[in-house]
Structures are given as C-alpha cells and as structure tokens.
Amino acid sequence: MTNSTVFPQIPPCAWSRPLGQGWPTHYVVRYASNLDDGPWHGVPLGGLGAGCIGRSPRGDFNLWHLDGGEHVFQTFAACQFSVFEQTAAGARQAYALCTEAPQSELSAWQWYPQEAAPKATQVDSPTPTTQPTGAYHALYPRSWFTYENVLQAQLTCEQFSPIWAGNYQEASYPVALFEWTAHNPTDQPLTLSILLSWQNMVGWFTNANPSPQVQQRDDGSPFYDYVPRIGQSTGNFNRSVQRADSVGCLMAGAGSTQAEAALPAEGDGQWAIATLPHPEREVFVHSRWNPAADGSDLWSTFEQSGALAACQDETAAAEGEQIGCAIAVRFTLPPGETCQIPFVLVWDLPVTAFAAGISAYRRYTDFWGQSGQNAWAIAQSALQHYKTWQQQIIDWQQPILEQANLPNWFKMALLNELYDLASGGTLWTAATAADPVGQFAVLECFDYRWYESLDVRLYGGFGVLMLWPELEKAIVRAFARAIPTADETPRIVGYYYTLGVESPLAKRKVKGATPHDLGAPNEHPFVATNYTSYQDCNQWKDLSSDFVLQVYRAFKLSGASDTDFLVDCWPAIAETLKYLKQFDTDGDGLPENGGAPDQTFDDWQLKGVSAYCGGLWLAALEAAIAIGEHLSTHHRDAGNLPILLAQYRRWLTQGRSVYHQKLWNGQHYRLDSESGSEVVMADQLCGQFFARLLGLPDIVSAEFIPPTLEAIYTACFVRFNQYAAKQATPQNQKFAGAQIGNFSAARLGIKIGAANGVLPDGSPEDPDGTHQLEVWTGINFGLAAFLAQMGMTDRALEITEAIVRQIYEQGLQFRTPEAITTVGTFRACHYLRPMAIWGVYGILSGCFMPQAESD
Known part of the structure; x- marks a missing residue:
C-alpha cells in the first residue's frame, strides 16, 4: 500500500x-x-x-x-x-x-455495463445523459x-x-x-x-x-x-x-x-x-x-x-x-x-x-x-x-513522445502500427550458427498468407530496420540465399483466373530471379519461396531492384559498418541484376515492363519503360555501385568486381538519359513509354526517393522533382478526393465498382488519402479499375516520406493524417489494410506495408541523415 x-x-x-x-x-x-x-x-x-x-x-x-x-x-x-x-x-x-x-x-x-446510470439532469436539460x-x-x-x-x-x-x-x-x-x-x-x-x-x-x-x-x-x-x-x-x-x-x-x-x-x-x-x-x-x-x-x-x-x-x-x-x-x-x-x-x-x-x-x-x-x-x-x-x-x-518511447514537431496523432499511429510485428503471423526461429539471431518473417497479410513479400517490405521494412536492424539483415540474407535457387514446378497464374481465361503455366522459381516472398506457413518458409501464384513473379521488374536497395538500406541505415553483410549479399546482387537486365530487350539500359501486371501494383498493366520500375532499377544500380566500391575499399574478395562495376556504371549512364527522355512530359514522369496512359502515378519516383534516402546521386535532375511531386499531390490527393466526393453521393452511388457501404453522406467529402493513379483532373482512367483507384495506406506513407524528404512537411503530414484518421476513426485499428476506397471498403487487413510510417518518421526526425562509412 x-x-x-x-x-x-x-x-x-x-x-x-x-x-x-x-x-x-x-x-x-x-x-x-x-x-x-x-x-x-x-x-x-x-x-x-x-x-x-x-x-x-x-x-x-x-x-x-x-x-x-x-x-x-x-x-x-x-x-x-x-x-x-x-x-x-x-x-x-x-x-x-x-x-x-x-x-x-x-x-x-x-x-460490466457499457453505460453507467444517468447523471442528474439540470432544469434546462430535461434529457438524462448516461x-x-x-x-x-x-x-x-x-x-x-x-x-x-x-x-x-x-x-x-x-x-x-x-x-x-x-x-x-x-x-x-x-x-x-x-x-x-x-x-x-x-x-x-x-x-x-x-x-x-x-x-x-x-x-x-x-x-x-x-x-x-x-x-x-x-x-x-x-x-x-x-x-x-x-x-x-x-x-x-x-x-x-x-x-x-x-x-x-x-x-x-x-x-x-x-x-x-x-x-x-x-x-x-x-x-x-x-x-x-x-x-x-x-x-x-x-x-x-x-x-x-x-x-x-x-x-x-x-x-x-x-x-x-x-x-x-x-x-x-x-x-x-x-x-x-x-x-x-x-x-x-x-x-x-x-x-x-x-x-x-x-x-x-x-x-x-x-x-x-x-x-x-x-x-x-x-x-x-x-x-x-x-x-x-x-x-x-x-x-x-x-x-x-x-x-x-x-x-525507448519517451524521446519520440517528446518531439514537439510531431503531432500526437502521428506519434500514436507510429507506435501502434508496430502491432503487426507481433500480430502479423510472425515467425522468429531459434538461433543457429548461420543465423545468430534466428530467422524472422512477417506475413504480407492473412489474405495473402506468405512471408515478407519483398515489394511490400520495401516500404514496410522501415520499422524493423530502425528498431531491430539485425532482424532486418536476417530477412535480407534469406532473400540473398534464395536468389540462386530454382523450382521448376509449373503453376497456373491466378490473375488469368480472375479474368475467366485460360492461364499459361509458369515455373515457381527461376534461378537468378529475386523471389517475391519467403514462402508460406503450410510449406517450408525460407526454403520454398515464391508461394504466391497470382502473377508470375519471375517476370516482375521491381523485385531485383527492391532486393539490392534493401541490402544497401540495411547496411547504410544501420551504421554503414557491417561489411560482412555486404559480402554475404554481393553474389546474389550480381546474379539478380544480370537476371533483370535480360528484360532490357532493346538494349537502352532500362528493363521493359511486359504488359502483364509485373510489379507490386499487380492488377495494373505497364508497358515498355515505366517510371516506377525504371526508377527503382536506376537506384539499384547506384546502390550496387556503392556496395561494390565499399567492398573494393575494404579489400574484400567479391569475384570479378571491377568488371561488374564498369558494367553497372555503363548501364546507369545509358539508362538515366533514356529514363528522362522517354518519360518526362513537362509536368511529371509518364506511367510508361508504350501504353499511352495519361495517368499520374503517385509512386512514380519511388526510385528517386530511395536514391536520396541512401545518399546516392539523384536518378533525375533535381529541378524535375518538385514539379513531379506537385503534379502527384494535386491529381492523386486533392483532385481525386474532390472527384470522389462528387461521385459518391446517394444520387450516384456507384464508384470504383463498389457500392457505398455504411458511411454516412456527411463523411464522403473527407479526404482519405492519395489514389495510386488518376488522370490530372483527379478522375479515373478506368472507372472500374482496381489498384489505380485504391488508396494504399503504405504507398501513401511512402509518398509522405518523399514529400518530407523534399521539405514539403505540411503536405507530408496532411496525407499521413488522412490515412491515420481513416484507420483509427473508422474501425481499422490493429488490422490496418493494404487498401481503402472512397466508398468505405477495404482490402487485405493486417498488412505489412503500412509500417512505412516509420519511413516518414525517419525523415521528419532526422534519423536518416547520411552516415559516413566506418573503417
């Protein structure tokens, strides 16, 4: 007492x-x-x-x-x-x-009662209040x-x-x-x-x-x-x-x-x-x-x-x-x-x-x-x-809570979004000599029940990286081990199943391809990779780049001193970059998207050179060059390192020029070079964000970044929400292929975040589209981090707050989904990508200041 x-x-x-x-x-x-x-x-x-x-x-x-x-x-x-x-x-x-x-x-x-006895009423308040x-x-x-x-x-x-x-x-x-x-x-x-x-x-x-x-x-x-x-x-x-x-x-x-x-x-x-x-x-x-x-x-x-x-x-x-x-x-x-x-x-x-x-x-x-x-x-x-x-x-939490520049709603969401590290079907195995802290993995989500989807954790991995960097390295090492493996088991592709057409058969895992995921709970995680079969992930044009960037991110943002980690990953880097380069069919230095959805937006067809995948490729080449130079400086044997570095520099020089030439339209970067789409893609310069985050050279000239972000903010956030508010009314209930659910009409004008891709006026290119018109929580946090990186803090917080309020005011707390829509529906709860809010925090708090490499 x-x-x-x-x-x-x-x-x-x-x-x-x-x-x-x-x-x-x-x-x-x-x-x-x-x-x-x-x-x-x-x-x-x-x-x-x-x-x-x-x-x-x-x-x-x-x-x-x-x-x-x-x-x-x-x-x-x-x-x-x-x-x-x-x-x-x-x-x-x-x-x-x-x-x-x-x-x-x-x-x-x-x-226990939900309501207590009514308070005594006042003369001017005849209705008792519980x-x-x-x-x-x-x-x-x-x-x-x-x-x-x-x-x-x-x-x-x-x-x-x-x-x-x-x-x-x-x-x-x-x-x-x-x-x-x-x-x-x-x-x-x-x-x-x-x-x-x-x-x-x-x-x-x-x-x-x-x-x-x-x-x-x-x-x-x-x-x-x-x-x-x-x-x-x-x-x-x-x-x-x-x-x-x-x-x-x-x-x-x-x-x-x-x-x-x-x-x-x-x-x-x-x-x-x-x-x-x-x-x-x-x-x-x-x-x-x-x-x-x-x-x-x-x-x-x-x-x-x-x-x-x-x-x-x-x-x-x-x-x-x-x-x-x-x-x-x-x-x-x-x-x-x-x-x-x-x-x-x-x-x-x-x-x-x-x-x-x-x-x-x-x-x-x-x-x-x-x-x-x-x-x-x-x-x-x-x-x-x-x-x-x-x-x-x-x-641990007090220094975060004491940061006066961060609003309370941000601090709340920042810490609460870590729930998925425990609740996301998490696997953390006992330690071995090869894995001294064990092997760690979180599901993409329970609807997509496979571990550590690499494209998703490009965004969602920030939380683990910043708080448990050795677990982050364990995950990345698992992908490095999987890249040289192969599994020729033929499978149908689920995407074609949804279209009602016959599916081609695809090999489960091609040697040299970076796997999409580390496997599923009903098979053999870390060994049997590429569990998902919705698309043929061997054809994806972002996974190899995602892997290289996550290797360098784990190294650079955890102190830039773990050379052994880079040595472990270098053979896989060389193999998977070579694999992805084979999709550069015209030899211009940039792999082309093949027309089928072949990247993280796996319902969205990209054709030719794309802003999203092309930018990630250029940033990955820069990261590979930085890794190779570090290994050379520290006299670590990495095979034919000088030849590879010369090759990567040549690809980078050629590809950077072609990227801008093919995709810049005067206001922003086009979705791709061959579809003719006028869509403004919210995540078009993801590669540029990672390049600057990791202290690498810009993949596009600095003068083109602000207008691109302005175009994204205006079309995908401001005008998209204006358009959605006009469309989602009791008189016009159909929007994005869904019916207005249990949201009141008064809510429909509230901004819910940025759409993945819309026309410059905020309207959809395809009113029945899926991924383009969805608001992806993790992609929004990634966009907010990019805005913050470029000094647009108010806009970064505006977009972040829009997502946070949807999650924590509309019953999505501790089951944050991948996607929400303006008509009150969601997809794929308990999702990994929303931990990208830790990327926003890293920028706003100054945690991601470039670090000098340690000898």
Whole structure:
C-alpha cells in the first residue's frame, strides 16, 4: 500500500475509445472472401514470433495468433478479468470486465455495463445523459483499461509485453503482463478482489489438417483451409502452484509432466497465470471449473466475498469436457490509498509447424529451452522483472513522445502500427550458427498468407530496420540465399483466373530471379519461396531492384559498418541484376515492363519503360555501385568486381538519359513509354526517393522533382478526393465498382488519402479499375516520406493524417489494410506495408541523415 496516488501516466497521444462503444460507421471488405472480423481489435499481447493474443476495447480476449501464420478470431468468455468490491457499509458488486455478455455460457456472471446510470439532469436539460464506464487506451506495446462511474474505487489495468527497440531476447517471450492500479478516493475503506480466469487451451492451436489442399480464391490468390483443434481438451489438466515468489495455476496437456516430458509437437506445451504473493493481500487459487456451463462453480463465492472456493483438483478433462482455472487477489484499501497488483499470462508453446514433418523452434526457446515445460519459470521471471521491462519501454518511447514537431496523432499511429510485428503471423526461429539471431518473417497479410513479400517490405521494412536492424539483415540474407535457387514446378497464374481465361503455366522459381516472398506457413518458409501464384513473379521488374536497395538500406541505415553483410549479399546482387537486365530487350539500359501486371501494383498493366520500375532499377544500380566500391575499399574478395562495376556504371549512364527522355512530359514522369496512359502515378519516383534516402546521386535532375511531386499531390490527393466526393453521393452511388457501404453522406467529402493513379483532373482512367483507384495506406506513407524528404512537411503530414484518421476513426485499428476506397471498403487487413510510417518518421526526425562509412 502507499499513501500517494500512483496511477500510470497514460501518454496523451495514446489512441482512446470509451469501453464497449461501437462504430456507427466502419469499413467493410471489398471482396467477400477477404478477412473481415469487424472493428473490435486492440493491442496484441505476446512477444515477436511467440504467438500473440488480443484484447478488444470491450474487454474480451478475442484474437489468437498462436499457431504461426494462422488466424483465429473468437471470444472465449472464460478468459477474463473480473472485479469484486465491498464498501464499509456492506454493499457488494462484482463484474466480469467485458461489456458484452456471451450468448450461452457463463450466464451466472454479471458483465460490466457499457453505460453507467444517468447523471442528474439540470432544469434546462430535461434529457438524462448516461456516463461512460471507462476507456481503452493504446500505444503499442502498452495499453490501458480505465474503469469509472460504476465502482467506488478507481481502477486501471495496464497491459504489455516486453518489447522495445534493440531487444533481441525478452522481445521474443510468450508473455502478457497486467499491472492493476487500485485507488480508494472515498473516506471509508473498500475491499476489492481482482480475478483472472483462464481456459486450458493446450493443444488447441495447431492444424488438424497438416497437409491442406491449396485452392484458388475468387480474387485469384492461393489459400488453404486452417482447421485448429479448438475445444479438443481431452486429457488436459490444471495444477495449483504456490511458491514464495509466485502463486497461480499451471495448465498442461495430456501426459505433460516433468518426469515424462518429451520434445513437444506443435500445440503442445503449457499455459500459466500467476501473481505475486503479498503479506497484506489474500491470494486464492481455483484449479478446476467448467467454462462451458453457467460459471456458478467459480462465480458464486467470488460475487459474495471476492474469494474463490479452495480447489486443487488436477483431474484431467474427460472427452468433450472443458476445464478452466482462476486466481484472485483480495485486499482492503484504506481511504486515500493506492496499490498495484501484477498478473502474468504465459504460454510455452515452443514449436511452430509448417508442412507435414517440417517445423521450427521459436526464438524464445534459446533462453527457456525446447521442452514446453517452462511456463512457470517464465512466469516467475516476468513477475520478477516486469517493472524493469515496463521502464525499458518507457525509456525507448519517451524521446519520440517528446518531439514537439510531431503531432500526437502521428506519434500514436507510429507506435501502434508496430502491432503487426507481433500480430502479423510472425515467425522468429531459434538461433543457429548461420543465423545468430534466428530467422524472422512477417506475413504480407492473412489474405495473402506468405512471408515478407519483398515489394511490400520495401516500404514496410522501415520499422524493423530502425528498431531491430539485425532482424532486418536476417530477412535480407534469406532473400540473398534464395536468389540462386530454382523450382521448376509449373503453376497456373491466378490473375488469368480472375479474368475467366485460360492461364499459361509458369515455373515457381527461376534461378537468378529475386523471389517475391519467403514462402508460406503450410510449406517450408525460407526454403520454398515464391508461394504466391497470382502473377508470375519471375517476370516482375521491381523485385531485383527492391532486393539490392534493401541490402544497401540495411547496411547504410544501420551504421554503414557491417561489411560482412555486404559480402554475404554481393553474389546474389550480381546474379539478380544480370537476371533483370535480360528484360532490357532493346538494349537502352532500362528493363521493359511486359504488359502483364509485373510489379507490386499487380492488377495494373505497364508497358515498355515505366517510371516506377525504371526508377527503382536506376537506384539499384547506384546502390550496387556503392556496395561494390565499399567492398573494393575494404579489400574484400567479391569475384570479378571491377568488371561488374564498369558494367553497372555503363548501364546507369545509358539508362538515366533514356529514363528522362522517354518519360518526362513537362509536368511529371509518364506511367510508361508504350501504353499511352495519361495517368499520374503517385509512386512514380519511388526510385528517386530511395536514391536520396541512401545518399546516392539523384536518378533525375533535381529541378524535375518538385514539379513531379506537385503534379502527384494535386491529381492523386486533392483532385481525386474532390472527384470522389462528387461521385459518391446517394444520387450516384456507384464508384470504383463498389457500392457505398455504411458511411454516412456527411463523411464522403473527407479526404482519405492519395489514389495510386488518376488522370490530372483527379478522375479515373478506368472507372472500374482496381489498384489505380485504391488508396494504399503504405504507398501513401511512402509518398509522405518523399514529400518530407523534399521539405514539403505540411503536405507530408496532411496525407499521413488522412490515412491515420481513416484507420483509427473508422474501425481499422490493429488490422490496418493494404487498401481503402472512397466508398468505405477495404482490402487485405493486417498488412505489412503500412509500417512505412516509420519511413516518414525517419525523415521528419532526422534519423536518416547520411552516415559516413566506418573503417
């Protein structure tokens, strides 16, 4: 106990929402087959690659990304915090702290109200006004629940996992921490009890079909059915644990004892809930109750006194039976006093499986072993160190929060967009001699379920690079290893499937081609690459350039001193640049796009030399030259380096001249040289942005950059939004091939961001187009970074804010999509590319100042 109020200081920039408050309007999916769980998403809990869980602003635990690369969105009501309060006069109340009661089970429980009793009305205000019962706040990896107007006590729950920049150990732990702060503002003592109940889930999160058939979705993307073993609890049991430094419950599976523990399969392991004992508090442990019934076996004693019936029952669950456990901490707060109580939730599920017979141990097993029998040891360590971890997070974030030039909405989105590093189906494997920090990868998204799409992470990789540079290098090395491999398995191309025409067959992976991705959770990530088959990615004209730029970016922006990293990647650089050059069919120094969508905008046909791919090629040549010169200076053997450098310089000189000559139209760079399109492409000078970012020579003369950005800003942002507002009205509901959803007419004039490509007046070249008319969140952040780089800070923030407000005001938080439309639809949530906001931050904060190379 303490005599001073020690409520956690919630940063003012944290995202906030009243508890249980729904969304009168929110985005819905553009394609019915795409993932859409609705807007009830909160900060994920759990270390990077350890699996994570999510708790929504209603208070329910509803997101379960515990099987690597797989998605489960379902509320298990038994997994819950509850509170009991008794006043000195004997008045009692108890609530499970979720504002929505389950449909059937736990009917004996009382659920927390979404609204409190109305305030007394004034004479001139005859309508009673209800009061909020609290709020949810989020600033990843921390989040807070505050409770008010229901209890006499003031309660706050802060929850977090030990994730901070530069941390390659604790950031991998399968841990969720909850620090409760209780304050008594009254003049009488209050007795409180905080309950954490949990359901034994051991064995649930693994695919019952280990070799699912890959199918073709209606949008042309490959997918497979995931069938988790939810509810299969036969043989699971719970054990009460009471130690001098920790008290709680251990949840285990059939045959899971220390004496007979064997190396686990996927889904095997343990869960644990625990708290710290304290001489002034009572801790109750209940090891077995039925979460599938009305819940009275747990609730009846808790609602009467805040206690739990003494239960140390280790009986295993029978077939079809569910079991839960619970811990409660009861204490009395004198008037004016405050106390803090920690709880910890741990899951030790050490194995993640891929195709049948292929699996990997998670990164945290480097520190806690591979047995799956260490949940309690992890919980003990978390209770011992959580205050230090909490401070580490604060110390990392505080310099960002103190930057007066950054608005609060920007700081909020910057940190919250890191959610995808935990929630994006993340894979982080145990370390090896070849990979001393393990292998790391995040899905493109759950609709496109393959790892680290290279074209996407050209934008989305900024977060990992700036905060965990060794993980960034691990990802880039994985691509370097994949470039010389080949897989001649023939596949159909999904794009043609969507057109209703017969598809040509394409080889899965051609030697020398940079793969699009590092594989999928149902195969063998890092080994079987190029999982996507929507397009023939061997024909893409941006991937080789993307790879070279990401090699140099990882080197340059992490200190410019890791020459070994460049040595590792150089053979792949040489091979893939040679591969891409073969598409320069007319020998002018620039590879041509082939007419089929063959770059990151993979529904958008480019023909001949394109501004997007051509610019990336020129920047990649400059990066390759810089890498080669560095290797020469440091006397590192890189094969026929002088010959290659001479070749790259020749290609660069020739290509730079042709690029401007073929594409400049007097206001901006044309989409391409052969289609005749007049579209203004938002990302046309992406290569120029990366060249200047990395301290390389401009790929176009500096005088042409400002007018190009002016043309992009005017057409793709200002005029596009004006055009969309006129078109998207109740009288004219069809726009971009979609119907106006649940957005009110009053919202339609709000700017939502820049379209990928429109005519100079903001209108569409093709009203039924897809990618051109979509607003891509990550591309917008990339454009904003470019504007900021060129000193156009106000415009950079204007575009960034437009995207941020769509995400965080219209129910897309913690599931940020690739694309949104002016008619209230989205595509591809939980997307990797939006972490490009860290590129905006790098420019605005000065983090990307050119660094001198280290000897």
